[in-house]
Amino acid sequence: MTAGKKYPILLSCIPGFERIVVSECVEQVGKDATVDTRGRVSLQVQLENIQKLELLRSIHHIWLIVAELDDFIDPSKSKEEMMPILKDLVDSMDWREGVEVWRKYQLMLADKNCQSVRNVKPADNEEGKCAVGENIDSKRRKAEQKRKLNYTSLDPMEAGEEVSFRVTCYRNGKHSFSSMEAACEIGGALNDRFHWKVDLEGFDMEVVIFISNTNIRLALQLTTESQASRNVTHLGPTTLKANICYCMLKLADIQPGDVILDPMCGSGSLNLEASIAYPDTFQALGENHPDAMSRASKNFLTLGNHLGSSLKHSICQWDIYNLPLRDTCIDVLVSDLPFGKKVGSRTNNLFLYPKALSEIVRVCREGARIVLLTQHMRALKKALGVLSPPVLRIRSVHTINMGGMNVFVYQLCKSAQVNESADGDESAMT
Numbered sequence: 001m002t003a004g005k006k007y008p009i010l011l012s013c014i015p016g017f018e019r020i021v022v023s024e025c026v027e028q029v030g031k032d033a034t035v036d037t038r039g040r041v042s043l044q045v046q047l048e049n050i051q052k053l054e055l056l057r058s059i060h061h062i063w064l065i066v067a068e069l070d071d072f073i074d075p076s077k078s079k080e081e082m083m084p085i086l087k088d089l090v091d092s093m094d095w096r097e098g099v100e101v102w103r104k105y106q107l108m109l110a111d112k113n114c115q116s117v118r119n120v121k122p123a124d125n126e127e128g129k130c131a132v133g134e135n136i137d138s139k140r141r142k143a144e145q146k147r148k149l150n151y152t153s154l155d156p157m158e159a160g161e162e163v164s165f166r167v168t169c170y171r172n173g174k175h176s177f178s179s180m181e182a183a184c185e186i187g188g189a190l191n192d193r194f195h196w197k198v199d200l201e202g203f204d205m206e207v208v209i210f211i212s213n214t215n216i217r218l219a220l221q222l223t224t225e226s227q228a229s230r231n232v233t234h235l236g237p238t239t240l241k242a243n244i245c246y247c248m249l250k251l252a253d254i255q256p257g258d259v260i261l262d263p264m265c266g267s268g269s270l271n272l273e274a275s276i277a278y279p280d281t282f283q284a285l286g287e288n289h290p291d292a293m294s295r296a297s298k299n300f301l302t303l304g305n306h307l308g309s310s311l312k313h314s315i316c317q318w319d320i321y322n323l324p325l326r327d328t329c330i331d332v333l334v335s336d337l338p339f340g341k342k343v344g345s346r347t348n349n350l351f352l353y354p355k356a357l358s359e360i361v362r363v364c365r366e367g368a369r370i371v372l373l374t375q376h377m378r379a380l381k382k383a384l385g386v387l388s389p390p391v392l393r394i395r396s397v398h399t400i401n402m403g404g405m406n407v408f409v410y411q412l413c414k415s416a417q418v419n420e421s422a423d424g425d426e427s428a429m430t
Helices: 018-028 047-055 079-092 096-112 138-146 156-162 179-194 242-251 269-277 290-307 346-363 377-386 423-428
Strands: 006-013 033-037 040-046 059-069 164-172 205-212 215-221 259-262 282-287 313-317 330-336 364-374 392-402 405-414
Touching: 006 018, 006 047, 018 033, 018 040, 018 242, 040 047, 047 096, 059 096, 079 179, 096 156, 096 215, 156 179, 164 179, 179 205, 242 269, 242 364, 242 392, 242 405, 259 269, 269 282, 269 290, 269 330, 282 290, 290 313, 330 346, 346 364, 346 377, 346 392, 364 377, 377 405
Parallel strands: 164 205, 259 282, 259 330, 282 313, 330 364
Antiparallel strands: 006 040, 006 059, 033 040, 059 215, 205 215, 364 405, 392 405
């Protein structure tokens, strides 16, 4: 590996939040990044700075690009003609440098494993379930097991079956072969060359293929599990992923000393992320369901014990229609509103949203930043339209993809002036 050499990195993220990832890359890694495609961001990082990628909170996975070829796929060739070409690509590549970077990153993760907030695990009870009855994530167990490899002395190029791997293919465009066929061909070539053991679940290394029309990229996945899986140990029916929480908090422009409120907190995922990402803030959160209160309390207790310190927060069971908070006491309000699918109903939202917004306006100070996520855009737009006085100004509306479903993140600000053209601001939708 050459000193000062830059390595191409690809980051996966929530589709629609790419600009936030680009901004975080500048803050945490000190490097400019660009939007590669929807749901992906690319940048160039020197080896000594690759460990800084672990600080990113807005992403899913990190991939190291080891080969990138334009116009490699010939659409006129049949599957039988293309498969040997893919195999020859694997055989002709120099994998040594990329695999060594992957090994160094795994070594860094192993060193930080005991300290990282991302690796807080659900606690087992005698039935092998979390304290509130959720099943333990088996993938996390397997990720824990594979980190037991001795990356200090291990040379993956020579380790043979001691290293397990799998191949994943992401493909768009029309081709004579399927994604599975491309993955199988390249996986077979890697097995023939390095004798790594194929393991589709408990793998140590994941090789990722990106095929876009005639272009192809081969990458090694640096992350062992999604960066979105952190903080929450007791899951509810609609627990928000940690990277979505972080992106919503970024839109709220959090400042030291802010009081951050989630009046419909569920398992508390938004405030948990805020406690870690913005430790100089105070978290106020609540719900009306006792099970949600129990989960949120246990999540804060578990995370606080893991960090060795108590988190600055207050949890209260309340009614969103009548919050036990004084007027204008909240600096930031961030919340995942019920969609009317797993929780509530779309009919009830037409009543819930206006009442909730009325209380939100009451407890938020002038200039407060408000970020709301919902899939039921019609109900929220209607609630904003009937708000009296209409003091919530729409700064932007972001369309993101969450679990295959388009949802909307409203970035609002409480203003003392009447907002006469809220609908016009929706041109900022991304």
